[in-house]
Amino acid sequence: MKYMLLINAGTSAQDDDACTVEDWMAYDQAVREAGVWVSGESLADLVTATTVRVSKDGKRSVTDGPYAETREVLGGFYVIDVPDLDVALDWAARCPGARGGGSIVVRPVADFGM
Amino acid sequence: MREIEAVFREERGRLLAALVRRFGDLDLAEEVTSDAVEAALKHWPVEGVPPKPGAWLMTTARRKAVDRLRRDRALAARLAILQVEAERNAYAPPADAHDDLHDVPDERLRLFFTCAHPALPAEDRGALMLRCLAGLSTPEVARAYLVPVQTMAKRIVRAKRKISEARIPFRVPGDDELPERLPGVLQAIYSIFTEGYAASSGPDLQRLDLAEEAIRLARILRRLLPAEREVAGLLALLLLVHARRDARTGPGGEPVLLDEQDRSRWDRAMIEEGAALVVTALSGGPPGVYGVQAAIAALHDEAADLATTDWPQVVALYDVLLALDPSPVVALNRAVAVAMRDGPEAGLALLEELAGEARLRGYHPYLAARAELLHRLGRRPEAAVAYRAALEAAGSEPERAHLRRRLAAVEDE
Numbered sequence: 001m002k003y004m005l006l007i008n009a010g011t012s013a014q015d016d017d018a019c020t021v022e023d024w025m026a027y028d029q030a031v032r033e034a035g036v037w038v039s040g041e042s043l044a045d046l047v048t049a050t051t052v053r054v055s056k057d058g059k060r061s062v063t064d065g066p067y068a069e070t071r072e073v074l075g076g077f078y079v080i081d082v083p084d085l086d087v088a089l090d091w092a093a094r095c096p097g098a099r100g101g102g103s104i105v106v107r108p109v110a111d112f113g114m
Numbered sequence: 115m116r117e118i119e120a121v122f123r124e125e126r127g128r129l130l131a132a133l134v135r136r137f138g139d140l141d142l143a144e145e146v147t148s149d150a151v152e153a154a155l156k157h158w159p160v161e162g163v164p165p166k167p168g169a170w171l172m173t174t175a176r177r178k179a180v181d182r183l184r185r186d187r188a189l190a191a192r193l194a195i196l197q198v199e200a201e202r203n204a205y206a207p208p209a210d211a212h213d214d215l216h217d218v219p220d221e222r223l224r225l226f227f228t229c230a231h232p233a234l235p236a237e238d239r240g241a242l243m244l245r246c247l248a249g250l251s252t253p254e255v256a257r258a259y260l261v262p263v264q265t266m267a268k269r270i271v272r273a274k275r276k277i278s279e280a281r282i283p284f285r286v287p288g289d290d291e292l293p294e295r296l297p298g299v300l301q302a303i304y305s306i307f308t309e310g311y312a313a314s315s316g317p318d319l320q321r322l323d324l325a326e327e328a329i330r331l332a333r334i335l336r337r338l339l340p341a342e343r344e345v346a347g348l349l350a351l352l353l354l355v356h357a358r359r360d361a362r363t364g365p366g367g368e369p370v371l372l373d374e375q376d377r378s379r380w381d382r383a384m385i386e387e388g389a390a391l392v393v394t395a396l397s398g399g400p401p402g403v404y405g406v407q408a409a410i411a412a413l414h415d416e417a418a419d420l421a422t423t424d425w426p427q428v429v430a431l432y433d434v435l436l437a438l439d440p441s442p443v444v445a446l447n448r449a450v451a452v453a454m455r456d457g458p459e460a461g462l463a464l465l466e467e468l469a470g471e472a473r474l475r476g477y478h479p480y481l482a483a484r485a486e487l488l489h490r491l492g493r494r495p496e497a498a499v500a501y502r503a504a505l506e507a508a509g510s511e512p513e514r515a516h517l518r519r520r521l522a523a524v525e526d527e
Contacts (some may be wrong), residue, residue: 001281084283085233108280 002038002081002109003088008072010101019096027096031078040078072103079109122151126249129171131221134284140274142179150175222247223338224284230299231282238273239302245270248327258324300348300404303331307352325356347395347405353388354411357381368512373420385415406435425455442471450483458490478507482517489524497524
C-alpha cells in the first residue's frame with residue numbers, strides 16, 4: 001500500500017528543535033535502505049511558486065504564489081510503500097519534518113485496482 | 115428467542131473479530147456475521163443449539179464469505195491476501211486460544227485497537243466499539259447517542275471507510291507501543307460511559323444504557339488484558355460510579371448531589387467488586403489516572419456519609435491525580451475536597467486561584483462549586499450572584515433546576 005507523506009515545514013525557523021541537513025540525509029537514507037522508498041522530492045522555496053488556473057472558456061490565468069495563507073507550507077513529500085497505516089505513521093513520526101513546529105500529513109495513494 | 119439473541123450480543127463481537135482476522139475486511143466480516151447469526155436464529159430454535167455453537171457460526175459465516183467472494187470478483191481481487199481455497203479447509207483454532215464456553219479463538223483485542231485507532235475521529239471511536247464489539251446495530255447506537263439514525267450511519271460508514279481505504283491495521287500494538295495506544299482504548303470506553311451519564315436525564319427512557327455497555331466493554335478488555343493495571347482501574351472506576359446510579363437522580367429526574375444521596379440505594383455488590391479491582395489497579399507499579407480516580411470513588415462509596423468520608427485521603431489522591439493529569443478540572447475537584455477537609459474558606463481560596471483558567475471559564479461545575487462555598491461561608495449576596503452565573507452556564511434542565519433551588523434557598527435565608 002502506497003502512502004504519500006506531505007511534509008509541512010514549520011515556520012518557526014529558529015526553533016531549538018529544528019532539524020539539520022544531517023537529520024534529513026539520515027532519514028532519506030533510512031527510507032531507502034528499508035526498501036519502502038517509492039519517490040520523494042524536496043520543493044524549492046514558496047516564493048518561486050506559480051499558480052495556473054483554466055476557466056470554462058479555456059482561458060489560462062497565471063499568478064504568482066500562492067503565498068502562505070496558513071502557518072504551514074508544503075516543503076516536500078515522500079511516497080512510501082508499506083503494509084499498513086501504522087507503519088506509514090511510524091515513518092512519518094521519524095521524519096525530521098514532523099518536528100520543530102512542522103507536521104506530516106499521511107495520505108493513502110488511491111488504488112484503482114490496476 | 116430473546117435469550118438466544120442476548121447470547122449473540124457478546125458472541126457476535128467475538129465472531130466478527132475472528133472473521134476480520136480471517137478476511138482482513140470489516141465490511142465483509144460484518145455482513146457474513148449477520149448472515150450467520152440470522153441462520154442460527156432460524157435453525158437453532160428448531161434443530162437445537164449445536165454442540166459447538168461458535169464453530170457452527172464460524173463455519174456458516176466462512177461459507178457465506180466464500181459465496182460472496184465468488185459473486186463479487188472485484189471484492190475478491192481487492193482482498194488479494196485472501197486465499198479462498200485455504201478457507202475450504204477445516205478451521206483449526208490454536209488450542210490455547212479458546213476456553214470451555216467459546217470454541218472460537220478470541221481476536222477481539224485487535225478490534226479494540228482498530229476501533230480506538232488515533233487516526234479515527236475521537237467522537238466515532240466509541241460508536242464503532244458499540245457497533246463492532248458490543249454487538250449493537252447502527253439504529254441502537256444512534257438511539258443511545260440521541261442522534262438521528264442517518265447521522266450515525268454516516269459516521270460509522272465514514273469511519274469504516276477510513277479503516278478500509280487508509281488500511282488501518284487489525285493488530286494489537288507491540289509492548290513498546292502499548293503505553294501510547296492503550297490510553298486511547300480506555301478513553302473511548304470511558305467516553306461511552308460518560309456519554310451515558312451526561313444524557314441519562316434525557317426524556318427517552320427506552321434508550322440503551324450506555325453506562326452498562328461501557329462496563330461490558332471494560333469487562334471484555336479486562337479479560338483480554340489481565341496484566342494491564344489501568345484496565346482494572348477503568349473497570350473499577352466505572353463500577354464504583356455506576357454503583358450509585360439509583361441514588362443519583364430524584365423522582366423527577368433531577369440530579370441528587372453526593373451529600374444528599376440515599377446511600378442505602380447504592381449497589382453494594384458492585385462497590386465490592388470495584389473496590390477489589392482498585393487494589394489490583396494500584397498494586398505493583400506506579401499509579402495510573404483511572405486507578406487513582408477509582409480509589410477516590412471507592413472512598414466515597416465506602417463512607418457512611420459526607421462528614422465521615424476520609425477527606426485527607428481524598429485530597430492526597432487528588433494530589434497524585436494532579437501530578438498525573440495537571441488539568442484545571444482535577445484542580446477544581448481537589449479544591450472541593452480541600453474545602454471538606456479544611457473548611458470552605460480554604461477551598462474557596464483554591465478556587466479563586468483557578469479563576470484565570472480558560473477551561474474553567476463558563477464551566478458550570480466550577481461556578482456551582484464556588485457558589486456553594488460562598489453559601490457555606492454565609493456570604494449570601496455573593497453566593498446569589500455566583501448561583502446566577504452558574505445557572506447561566508448550566509446545560510441540562512435538571513441541573514438548572516437544582517441550581518434554581520439552591521439560589522432560592524440563599525435568597526430565602
